[in-house]
Amino acid sequence: MQKLKVLVLSPQSRLDEVCSEACRSRINDYFEPLWNETGRDYTQEELLALISDAEVIISSWGSPSLTDEMLEKAVKLRAVGHAAGTVKNLVPKQIFSQGVKVFSAAPRIALSVGEYCLATLLTSLRYLPAFDSAIRDGKWKIAGLKGKELTGNTVGIISASSTARAFIKLLAPFQVKVLIYDPYLTEEAAARLNAKKANLEEVMSCPIISVHAPKLPATERMLTRELLALIPDGAVFINSSRGPVVDELAFMEELQSGRFIAALDVFEKEPLAVDHPIRSLPNVLLSPHIAGATVQGHLALMEEVVEDIIRSLREEKTTYEVNERMWEVMA
Amino acid sequence: MQKLKVLVLSPQSRLDEVCSEACRSRINDYFEPLWNETGRDYTQEELLALISDAEVIISSWGSPSLTDEMLEKAVKLRAVGHAAGTVKNLVPKQIFSQGVKVFSAAPRIALSVGEYCLATLLTSLRYLPAFDSAIRDGKWKIAGLKGKELTGNTVGIISASSTARAFIKLLAPFQVKVLIYDPYLTEEAAARLNAKKANLEEVMSCPIISVHAPKLPATERMLTRELLALIPDGAVFINSSRGPVVDELAFMEELQSGRFIAALDVFEKEPLAVDHPIRSLPNVLLSPHIAGATVQGHLALMEEVVEDIIRSLREEKTTYEVNERMWEVMA
Structure with missing residues (x-):
C-alpha cells in the first residue's frame, strides 16, 4: 500500500514537547512524512507552497492557520490532526464541506x-x-x-x-x-x-x-x-x-x-x-494558566491524534474527531 | 433488655470534636451513659472511683489511661472503645486476658x-x-x-x-x-x-x-x-x-x-x-502533623467505635476491634 504523505508542521523544538519518540517512529513507519526542518514554525507562504502534496497535516501550538486559499490548493488533503488545544482558529469552516476530517487532541x-x-x-x-x-x-x-x-x-x-x-x-x-x-x-x-x-x-x-x-x-x-x-x-x-x-x-x-x-x-x-x-x-x-500543561499530557498529544487518524483511515471508531457542528459551538 | 452502663470519659469540649449529635443520641438510646460533666478530663483517681460500675468505657484524646489497679476493680467491664488514634497507651495488655474487648477508631x-x-x-x-x-x-x-x-x-x-x-x-x-x-x-x-x-x-x-x-x-x-x-x-x-x-x-x-x-x-x-x-x-x-486531622474524620470517631461495640454485643462482624496480638505489634 502506498504510504500517505504527511506534512508535520511543528519544528523540532515543539516536537520535543508534544511528540514522543514512539510517535516519531510511528509516523515514519506508517506515513511518508515531511518533517519541518526549518527550526521554526512555517510562514503562511511556506505552508501554501507545501500544501498541494499533503494528504495529512499534523499541527500543534504555533502552527500557521489554514486559510481558504490554502484549502483550494489542498486537493489531496484527507485529514488534519491538531496536537494541541483549540482547533477552531486552525481550520476554517470550509474544511468540512471539502470532506477533510479534523482531529483535535484537546480532550x-x-x-x-x-x-x-x-x-x-x-x-x-x-x-x-x-x-x-x-x-x-x-x-x-x-x-x-x-x-x-x-x-x-x-x-x-x-x-x-x-x-x-x-x-x-x-x-x-x-x-x-x-x-x-x-x-x-x-x-x-x-x-x-x-x-x-x-x-x-x-x-x-x-x-x-x-x-x-x-x-x-x-x-x-x-x-x-x-x-x-x-x-x-x-x-x-x-x-x-x-x-x-x-x-x-x-x-x-x-x-x-x-x-x-x-x-x-x-x-x-x-x-x-x-x-x-x-x-x-x-x-x-x-497558577499561571497551567491546569492543562503537563509533561506527560503534552507528550501524548501528537500520538493521540496520529493514532486516531490511523483508526479513521481504517474506518475504525475514532475518539478525537471534530465535526462541523462541534466546530460551530467551540470556544 | 437492661441497658449497659457506659462511662464516657471525654468532657463536653472534646465531645464537640469527636462525637456527632447523632452519636450522642445513639449512646443515650442504646446505653445508659454517664457523661463527663466536669468540664475537663477525669483524673486517674476519679476514674478509679467510677470504673467498678462501668460495663463499657468510651475514651478519646486526653482520657486517662487504664491501669492494672483500675482493671482489678472493673469487674463488670465488657468493652473499651477509643475514639482517637493510638490505643496502646490507653489500655494495659492485662485487659485482653480479662476478656474485655477493645476497639480503636484509628483506621x-x-x-x-x-x-x-x-x-x-x-x-x-x-x-x-x-x-x-x-x-x-x-x-x-x-x-x-x-x-x-x-x-x-x-x-x-x-x-x-x-x-x-x-x-x-x-x-x-x-x-x-x-x-x-x-x-x-x-x-x-x-x-x-x-x-x-x-x-x-x-x-x-x-x-x-x-x-x-x-x-x-x-x-x-x-x-x-x-x-x-x-x-x-x-x-x-x-x-x-x-x-x-x-x-x-x-x-x-x-x-x-x-x-x-x-x-x-x-x-x-x-x-x-x-x-x-x-x-x-x-x-x-x-504541615504540623495534621494529615489525620479533619473535621469530618474526627466527628466520625466516636460513632465508628460505638457502632462497632454495638455490633460486637450483637455478635456481628466488627471493624475496629483490637486483639492482643495487634496490641503487641502496635506503635
Whole structure:
C-alpha cells in the first residue's frame, strides 16, 4: 500500500514537547512524512507552497492557520490532526464541506486539567498552603484550623465539558454527590456521569464549586454578583476554564472578604497585572494558566491524534474527531 | 433488655470534636451513659472511683489511661472503645486476658491521611506551591517548569498500613503501578491491593514515594543515607507516618540539594525547632502533623467505635476491634 504523505508542521523544538519518540517512529513507519526542518514554525507562504502534496497535516501550538486559499490548493488533503488545544482558529469552516476530517487532541488535555482540579481541591480543603506558610513563619499548629475531607462531600460543577468529565472520573473513590449545571446536558447523560442536573443557584451553593464553562458570548460574566454571593462560607471555588466567566469586580470583593478559598488558574486578563490585588490574598491558590500543561499530557498529544487518524483511515471508531457542528459551538 | 452502663470519659469540649449529635443520641438510646460533666478530663483517681460500675468505657484524646489497679476493680467491664488514634497507651495488655474487648477508631483516621497524601502528591507533581509563590512575587509563568501527571505513574509505598491502604484506594482512577515494601505482606495480599511487593531499594527508586511505616524500634532510621540517595531526581517523597523513620541528617542534605520535592507532615522532633533549616527550603510542603486531622474524620470517631461495640454485643462482624496480638505489634 502506498504510504500517505504527511506534512508535520511543528519544528523540532515543539516536537520535543508534544511528540514522543514512539510517535516519531510511528509516523515514519506508517506515513511518508515531511518533517519541518526549518527550526521554526512555517510562514503562511511556506505552508501554501507545501500544501498541494499533503494528504495529512499534523499541527500543534504555533502552527500557521489554514486559510481558504490554502484549502483550494489542498486537493489531496484527507485529514488534519491538531496536537494541541483549540482547533477552531486552525481550520476554517470550509474544511468540512471539502470532506477533510479534523482531529483535535484537546480532550487529552482535559485529563491534566482534571488532575489540577483534584490537586487544588484537596489542598484547599486541608488548608495546606496556610499550614505551610505558618511553619515558614516559625509557627506550628494554627489554633482552630482543621481541614475538611472530600469523602462524602458535595461537588457543584459548572458545564459538563471534557475537563469536568475528567475531574468527575477522578472523584470516583470519594463517594461525593455531584451536581452539574449545563443547559445542554440531559438528566440521562448526567446520570451516566453519576451526577445530578441542577440550576446555577444550586451549584453555586455547594461547599465545593468547580467552573468548566468555555469562553463564549453566552458564558461571559455568567457568574454574576448575585450568584457569587451564594458561595457558602468555608467553600472551595475552583476556576480552571476561563477568567471572563466570572464578574471579576464582584469576585474580588468576595475574595477580599476571606470567607472562602479559591484556586484560580485563569483570570480576566492574562498575564495578571503585576499590581493586581489578587496576588496578595491569603485565601487563593494561584497558577499561571497551567491546569492543562503537563509533561506527560503534552507528550501524548501528537500520538493521540496520529493514532486516531490511523483508526479513521481504517474506518475504525475514532475518539478525537471534530465535526462541523462541534466546530460551530467551540470556544 | 437492661441497658449497659457506659462511662464516657471525654468532657463536653472534646465531645464537640469527636462525637456527632447523632452519636450522642445513639449512646443515650442504646446505653445508659454517664457523661463527663466536669468540664475537663477525669483524673486517674476519679476514674478509679467510677470504673467498678462501668460495663463499657468510651475514651478519646486526653482520657486517662487504664491501669492494672483500675482493671482489678472493673469487674463488670465488657468493652473499651477509643475514639482517637493510638490505643496502646490507653489500655494495659492485662485487659485482653480479662476478656474485655477493645476497639480503636484509628483506621477511620487513615482515610483523612489518605486524602492528605493524594493532596500533597498531586500538588507537588504540579509544582503548585512554586507557581503560586512566583505569582505572589509579581511573576507569571516559570520558564522550563512544567508539572507532571499522576495518571500512569509509579507509586512506591513503604509499609502496607491502614493509611497506605486508604491512599491506595484513592489512586484507583489514576491507573498507577503500585510497589509496596512491607515484610509482613504476602504477594497475594499485595495483589488484592492492586499492588506488587518490592524491596526497599526498588520502592525508594520510584518517582513517587510515600512513607506509611509505624514508629517501632525496627523502623527507626530505616530510611538510611544509602536508601535516601536512591530517590530519583524530580521525585515526590511524602512522609505522613513518623519522622524518626528517616535518617534526619542525611535527609536534610538530600533536601537541601533541591533535587526532589518532599511533602512532610511529621518530623524527627515535633513541634519543629523554630530555627530548623527545613522551614525555609523551597522544595518542601510542610504541615504540623495534621494529615489525620479533619473535621469530618474526627466527628466520625466516636460513632465508628460505638457502632462497632454495638455490633460486637450483637455478635456481628466488627471493624475496629483490637486483639492482643495487634496490641503487641502496635506503635
